[in-house]
Amino acid sequence: MTNILEINHLEKAFGPKKVIEGVNLTLKKGKIYGLIGQNGAGKTTVMNMILGQLLPDEGQIFVNGERVIAGGETTNRYIGYCPDVPNFYGYMTAKEYLQFCASITSFKTDNLELTIQGLLERVGLAQTEKVKISTYSRGMKQRLGIAQALLNQPLLLICDEPTSALDPRGRKEVMDLLASLKEEMSVILSTHILSDIERVCDHIGILANGKLVREGRLQDVLAEHQTQAHYTLKFSEAWAYEAYLKEMTATGVQLVSHDQEQLMITTAESQAAILDKLSQHHYPIESLVKEQQTLEKLFLEETNA
Numbered sequence: 001m002t003n004i005l006e007i008n009h010l011e012k013a014f015g016p017k018k019v020i021e022g023v024n025l026t027l028k029k030g031k032i033y034g035l036i037g038q039n040g041a042g043k044t045t046v047m048n049m050i051l052g053q054l055l056p057d058e059g060q061i062f063v064n065g066e067r068v069i070a071g072g073e074t075t076n077r078y079i080g081y082c083p084d085v086p087n088f089y090g091y092m093t094a095k096e097y098l099q100f101c102a103s104i105t106s107f108k109t110d111n112l113e114l115t116i117q118g119l120l121e122r123v124g125l126a127q128t129e130k131v132k133i134s135t136y137s138r139g140m141k142q143r144l145g146i147a148q149a150l151l152n153q154p155l156l157l158i159c160d161e162p163t164s165a166l167d168p169r170g171r172k173e174v175m176d177l178l179a180s181l182k183e184e185m186s187v188i189l190s191t192h193i194l195s196d197i198e199r200v201c202d203h204i205g206i207l208a209n210g211k212l213v214r215e216g217r218l219q220d221v222l223a224e225h226q227t228q229a230h231y232t233l234k235f236s237e238a239w240a241y242e243a244y245l246k247e248m249t250a251t252g253v254q255l256v257s258h259d260q261e262q263l264m265i266t267t268a269e270s271q272a273a274i275l276d277k278l279s280q281h282h283y284p285i286e287s288l289v290k291e292q293q294t295l296e297k298l299f300l301e302e303t304n305a
């Protein structure tokens with residue numbers, strides 16, 4: 001099966017500053033890829049190169065098997081793009097706006113009316129067909145931006161921080177919408193909201209200092225990181241903390257943080273093995289809780305944030 005998106009050895013510098021270094025990425029049909037990185041990590045730069053708006057210094061990008069030529073933009077017929085804050089003419093209705101987009105992009109369809117109606121239903125705006133966009137909530141505007149990006153029936157939808165300005169309800173609506181699209185297309189989603197990524201993405205890439213420092217199936221990336229598990233340990237007697245801190249390095253456990261009431265430790269050992277050692281040495285254990293590995297913890301470690 002052809003990859004919808006394939007990026008090979010991508011490099012980009014602005015003046016002396018290398019922004020993208022040796023990025024490789026593949027995206028198959030029907031998958032949602034979460035591109036994560038701190039501010040300035042290079043996410044928008046990668047997206048602009050996929051859209052042919054920026055010339056890479058090195059490397060190639062293929063969309064549906066066709067090479068992206070910067071400035072040529074013929075591969076953009078496969079792509080729908082939704083910016084973080086879509087710009088609209090507020091005096092238009094959603095229907096008028098989509099008609100306008102169809103006219104300026106010379107979009108061809110047998111029945112434009114029906115296509116637009118279908119899109120508005122798709123993004124949950126069919127009931128507001130006659131309402132002016134200026135009265136829309138931010139979430140509604142974002143969904144209209146996605147409808148506009150879907151107009152040319154893309155194989156690849158690129159969404160740049162689609163939920164950054166939204167409240168939890170608006171975010172949920174947009175993320176549910178993106179999840180529903182994956183039957184028909186692939187999606188690249190750039191966002192800082194890691195819980196959104198965990199909710200809908202199949203694959204993730206963490207961009208740090210211009211490199212994809214982690215990449216792969218979300219559950220594989222998290223599981224790989226899980227080899228060193230984090231635990232929170234509490235004792236029922238105060239003396240135990242000091243004693244344990246003195247002894248713990250000899251037990252293969254590393255300290256992450258501690259206060260008067262609990263220790264955060266990391267180790268490759270199982271919970272049972274830690275408990276075993278603690279009881280052998282008669283420590284008054286109150287609780288030992290294994291912390292769930294989250295994308296947030298992984299992200300903070302990988303980007304040293």
Ligand SMILES: Nc1ncnc2c1ncn2[C@@H]1O[C@H](COP(=O)(O)OP(=O)(O)OP(=O)(O)O)[C@@H](O)[C@H]1O
Nearest residue numbers: 014015017019037038039040041042043044045046
């Ligand atoms: N046209 C440009 N000229 C010079 N430097 C640029 C240009 N575009 C981006 N940069 C720099 O490249 C780096 C990556 O920027 P980019 O916008 O791709 O990051 P980002 O990950 O999308 O950030 P954010 O999350 O803040 O949107 C930044 O240091 C930015 O200042």
